[in-house]
Amino acid sequence: MLAPPSPVTVEIIVNGTPRRACVEPRTTLVDFLREHLGLTGTHIGCEHGICGACSVLLEGEPVRACCLFALQVEGLSVTTVEGLAPARGELSRLQNAFCEAHALQCGYCTPGMLIACHDLLARNPRPSEEEIREAIGGNLCRCTGYQQIVDAVKLASGQEAAHG
Amino acid sequence: MAEPPRFRYIGQHRRAVEHRRFVTGQGRYAADIALPGLLHVAIVASPHASARILSVDASAALALPGVHAVLTGEDLQPEIEPMLPGVDAPEVRRFPLARDVVRYAGEWVAAVVADSRAIAEDAAELVEVDYAPSPHVVDPEAAIAPGAPLVHPMRGSNVIFRREFVWGPVEEDFAAAAHRLSYRVRWGRSATVPIETFVCTAAWNDATNLLDVWASIQMPKFPDLLARCLRLPGNAVRVHFDVDVGGSYGVKRGLKHAILVGFLARQLGRPVRFLEDRLENMRGGDMQGPDRLFDVTLAFDDKGVIRSMRMRALDDVGAYAGRSPFQLGKPVGAIVGPYTIHSVAYEAISVLTNKTPQEAVRGFGQAPTNYAIETGLDKVARFLGLDRIELRRRNLIPPERFPYLIPSGTLYDSGDYARVLDKALAAAPYAELLRQREALRAQGRLAGIGVSTCLEPSGGNSSFEPLFNPKNTTTTWMDSCLIRVDLNGAVTAVMATSSSGQAHETLVSTVVGEVLQREPDSIRVIHADSLSALPSNSPVGSRMAIMLGGAAAGAAKRIRAKMLRIAAHNLGVAEEALEWREGAAVLRADPTRALSWARLVEIAHREFHNLPPGMEPGLQESFVWEVPGGGGLPTPDGRIQMYPCHSFEAHVVLASVDPETGKVALHRYVVGHDCGVMISPDVVHGMTYGGVAHGLGAALMEKFAYSPEGQLLSGSLMDYLLPSAQEVPPITIVDHCTPSPLTEFGQKGSGEAGYLGGPAAIASAINDALAPLGAALDALPMTPAAIWRTLRAAQMARAATESTREPT
Ligand code: FES
Ligand code: FES
Numbered sequence: 027m028l029a030p031p032s033p034v035t036v037e038i039i040v041n042g043t044p045r046r047a048c049v050e051p052r053t054t055l056v057d058f059l060r061e062h063l064g065l066t067g068t069h070i071g072c073e074h075g076i077c078g079a080c081s082v083l084l085e086g087e088p089v090r091a092c093c094l095f096a097l098q099v100e101g102l103s104v105t106t107v108e109g110l111a112p113a114r115g116e117l118s119r120l121q122n123a124f125c126e127a128h129a130l131q132c133g134y135c136t137p138g139m140l141i142a143c144h145d146l147l148a149r150n151p152r153p154s155e156e157e158i159r160e161a162i163g164g165n166l167c168r169c170t171g172y173q174q175i176v177d178a179v180k181l182a183s184g185q186e187a188a189h190g
Numbered sequence: 191m192a193e194p195p196r197f198r199y200i201g202q203h204r205r206a207v208e209h210r211r212f213v214t215g216q217g218r219y220a221a222d223i224a225l226p227g228l229l230h231v232a233i234v235a236s237p238h239a240s241a242r243i244l245s246v247d248a249s250a251a252l253a254l255p256g257v258h259a260v261l262t263g264e265d266l267q268p269e270i271e272p273m274l275p276g277v278d279a280p281e282v283r284r285f286p287l288a289r290d291v292v293r294y295a296g297e298w299v300a301a302v303v304a305d306s307r308a309i310a311e312d313a314a315e316l317v318e319v320d321y322a323p324s325p326h327v328v329d330p331e332a333a334i335a336p337g338a339p340l341v342h343p344m345r346g347s348n349v350i351f352r353r354e355f356v357w358g359p360v361e362e363d364f365a366a367a368a369h370r371l372s373y374r375v376r377w378g379r380s381a382t383v384p385i386e387t388f389v390c391t392a393a394w395n396d397a398t399n400l401l402d403v404w405a406s407i408q409m410p411k412f413p414d415l416l417a418r419c420l421r422l423p424g425n426a427v428r429v430h431f432d433v434d435v436g437g438s439y440g441v442k443r444g445l446k447h448a449i450l451v452g453f454l455a456r457q458l459g460r461p462v463r464f465l466e467d468r469l470e471n472m473r474g475g476d477m478q479g480p481d482r483l484f485d486v487t488l489a490f491d492d493k494g495v496i497r498s499m500r501m502r503a504l505d506d507v508g509a510y511a512g513r514s515p516f517q518l519g520k521p522v523g524a525i526v527g528p529y530t531i532h533s534v535a536y537e538a539i540s541v542l543t544n545k546t547p548q549e550a551v552r553g554f555g556q557a558p559t560n561y562a563i564e565t566g567l568d569k570v571a572r573f574l575g576l577d578r579i580e581l582r583r584r585n586l587i588p589p590e591r592f593p594y595l596i597p598s599g600t601l602y603d604s605g606d607y608a609r610v611l612d613k614a615l616a617a618a619p620y621a622e623l624l625r626q627r628e629a630l631r632a633q634g635r636l637a638g639i640g641v642s643t644c645l646e647p648s649g650g651n652s653s654f655e656p657l658f659n660p661k662n663t664t665t666t667w668m669d670s671c672l673i674r675v676d677l678n679g680a681v682t683a684v685m686a687t688s689s690s691g692q693a694h695e696t697l698v699s700t701v702v703g704e705v706l707q708r709e710p711d712s713i714r715v716i717h718a719d720s721l722s723a724l725p726s727n728s729p730v731g732s733r734m735a736i737m738l739g740g741a742a743a744g745a746a747k748r749i750r751a752k753m754l755r756i757a758a759h760n761l762g763v764a765e766e767a768l769e770w771r772e773g774a775a776v777l778r779a780d781p782t783r784a785l786s787w788a789r790l791v792e793i794a795h796r797e798f799h800n801l802p803p804g805m806e807p808g809l810q811e812s813f814v815w816e817v818p819g820g821g822g823l824p825t826p827d828g829r830i831q832m833y834p835c836h837s838f839e840a841h842v843v844l845a846s847v848d849p850e851t852g853k854v855a856l857h858r859y860v861v862g863h864d865c866g867v868m869i870s871p872d873v874v875h876g877m878t879y880g881g882v883a884h885g886l887g888a889a890l891m892e893k894f895a896y897s898p899e900g901q902l903l904s905g906s907l908m909d910y911l912l913p914s915a916q917e918v919p920p921i922t923i924v925d926h927c928t929p930s931p932l933t934e935f936g937q938k939g940s941g942e943a944g945y946l947g948g949p950a951a952i953a954s955a956i957n958d959a960l961a962p963l964g965a966a967l968d969a970l971p972m973t974p975a976a977i978w979r980t981l982r983a984a985q986m987a988r989a990a991t992e993s994t995r996e997p998t
Binding site for chain 2: 050052053060061064065066067068069070071072073074076077079106107108110111117121124125126128130131132133134135136137140155158159160162163164165166167168169170171172173174175176
């Protein structure tokens with residue numbers, strides 16, 4: 027018989043606020059965020075590192091929250107989609123551009139896409155179409171065909187979208 | 191042709207109202223429903239394609255702390271009703287959990303319920319099931335051969351549906367034709383594979399006898415079927431349609447999931463959630479798509495005008511069936527594509543195999559059929575030495591012939607096919623594609639141009655039900671909308687289904703805003719639950735712009751009519767003397783005499799003494815709309831009006847193939863698209879881009895591959911490849927508008943746009959690239975390995991011919 031693993035307390039700084047919960051050691055970061063902190067903006071699509079729906083920023087770098095244990099990021103700083111807007115009721119430039127360019131449909135991949143694009147713009151304020159496609163190459167979207175996501179990133183970076 | 195009518199809100203760029211919650215992480219998906227005391231389900235699945243279940247031992251699983259129950263098919267089946275197929279095959283009974291026999295690898299055998307998903311999964315591994323493997327069949331042609339192992343022995347055959355239709359003088363047309371050409375194409379087993387898997391959460395209340403269900407569902411008649419299978423009255427099941435669904439495109443029909451979860455919630459008296467993991471979704475989730483072999487013969491004259499077609503379609507529906515055999519029925523409504531083909535013989539065969547069951551996929555079977563027809567057009571062109579585009583021009587239904595009755599009984603409402611093709615070619619531009627093709631060829635790549643011209647039937651009714659099952663007399667497939675104007679004058683519209691990315695709240699508020707001339711952003715749209723909802727048949731068959739849009743317009747017009755009546759009564763004028771302007775009733779002859787929106791609302795809600803005699807107080811109206819042109823049963827020879835509206839798409843693609851690896855690159859992609867009046871152009875364009883990407887996947891990458899032993903080989907996103915932003919090229923959409931005469935604003939449907947013609951066009955481009963080497967490939971997906979094998983075979987064949995020539 028397997029002995030139930032004893033729970034551990036994990037503290038992570040999520041969207042600027044230290045958050046703690048007592049969880050099984052094998053709890054993934056995405057389950058920690060969703061099930062224990064109630065931050066359901068981060069989604070799960072495959073739980074094996076392919077789809078990117080679970081992307082969050084860890085110390086400013088995009089990571090797949092399904093492939094990390096919460097315990098591994100103890101004490102580190104995580105940004106989720108809920109933390110992208112500058113203030114409650116407002117939208118970031120990128121979120122705004124996603125709405126304007128219709129860069130989403132069902133919205134399921136959107137949090138991960140926003141994380142990937144946010145990271146891209148932080149590194150490269152005026153990315154080319156190719157650079158955008160490369161940056162979101164690890165985030166699958168089944169709705170949009172990516173076109174309007176590319177348009178949104180261009181819009182957010184002050185560039186004309188190439189397509190009508 | 192008349193200019194399309196102009197609108198105030200319809201057809202304008204408008205931000206989808208749904209977006210704001212999604213970009214801030216505030217969507218509410220089925221997995222986000224947190225209920226106190228929630229339990230979680232994990233599945234024990236069959237490792238065998240076909241076996242007898244000898245025993246199930248759950249004792250070790252039940253002993254694990256945190257485990258609440260292990261349910262087997264033996265426990266469950268006697269307590270519920272089976273899910274039956276839509277066709278007349280009552281022997282093919284399907285339950286959420288297998289009992290005695292398993293019929294595919296991945297079939298659910300037991301369900302474990304525990305405090306967490308992780309514990310449930312641990313426990314599932316401890317459930318010991320003894321199986322005795324039995325003979326299986328995974329190939330559809332083998333399945334119909336004599337002596338094949340029977341998937342459902344009670345059925346006596348693996349054929350779950352077969353019918354041969356003859357529409358028009360096929361024999362005569364074939365006899366009179368100068369040429370005939372036969373070919374076989376294969377559409378591979380792929381599906382829509384949404385990024386969100388299927389999720390269902392349910393809670394039972396002992397005091398109210400009510401089962402609450404939150405599911406990522408996109409399914410007609412889901413609440414009724416769920417209640418029936420659980421042996422509950424319909425009013426004991428409340429399906430909440432206000433959950434956001436993370437994509438579906440047809441497949442999210444988790445009836446068996448919901449039966450299981452609903453049963454468990456009731457049995458345990460605790461809320462229960464089942465969240466499929468990715469393997470479960472791909473394997474036991476029963477959401478794979480059409481898997482079809484087409485044998486086609488075309489009869490045509492020297493000019494390439496196709497007179498008649500014989501088509502046999504053999505579709506592998508897997509081990510059980512719900513509506514999947516109907517996916518051979520829907521294409522009956524566009525069986526000649528956009529062409530003037532005069533007669534058709536169509537044999538539709540649905541066959542059972544020991545594979546994961548098939549579910550509805552975007553287009554409901556039309557994309558494979560379109561691919562089969564378009565492949566034939568290219569072959570005829572090649573046979574006659576004609577240009578493929580010119581050949582299409584000779585066969586396209588000309589605009590003056592609409593409405594156009596096709597041999598199988600459907601009237602196409604409107605279209606201007608050659609014009610849309612021309613627009614796509616001009617946008618490419620085609621001359622430039624020809625030049626680029628030569629340039630690529632000069633670089634040593636294999637390069638080709640692809641073209642397809644395809645129909646998108648829309649406004650989904652369910653006419654294929656009576657067509658494929660004489661015991662089924664369904665002739666209505668209505669949708670509805672309820673609109674309320676509150677005492678403060680705000681408008682709320684209630685729709686009766688969940689949405690999976692189609693921006694229905696945007697659609698409804700735009701339409702209602704248009705009719706009432708109120709700012710659409712001020713109108714709230716809510717999703718009812720199944721007990722407070724009017725009837726709906728869910729967003730299938732590209733129907734919502736037509737059906738929900740039509741119902742919303744109908745209800746809004748009733749509100750407007752009522753307000754005009756109130757105004758006429760209060761102004762002492764005839765209703766006809768009034769007009770509706772800026773949300774107010776205005777006397778046409780003297781615009782200073784008017785009643786404002788606020789005043790009319792006040793009268794309706796508070797001043798019975800100012801209402802016309804006999805009028806019901808308040809401001810609320812509903813409208814239930816029947817699919818236009820629907821309502822009839824098929825003729826004995828199987829003619830029927832299928833979907834009412836017909837959108838059209840013309841794809842033009844430039845592709846190249848690396849001759850060393852078989853890898854394909856798409857260099858230019860243009861779609862000409864006509865779906866009538868677009869209510870929300872951004873939404874239509876988005877679906878079209880997404881449909882092209884999905885079509886690219888079906889054409890080049892995606893396949894549920896099976897081993898000869900019946901094991902699924904592509905059950906993760908590492909083996910089942912979805913196109914990423916690096917595979918999907920930039921896409922240019924060129925709009926055209928031929929309004930539908932059948933709908934409120936001239937709109938047609940577009941939810942399947944891009945997908946219905948994309949695979950055909952990409953396959954056309956690849957075959958154009960392979961043709962100079964004498965190679966051809968007529969099976970999807972055209973993976974690098976498949977292309978490489980085709981090239982290699984052509985090379986060997988050439989070498990063989992050369993060596994046989996040598997001695998002379
Ligand atoms: S859920 Fe983490 S990558 Fe798919
Ligand atoms: S918006 Fe639906 S998966 Fe990307």
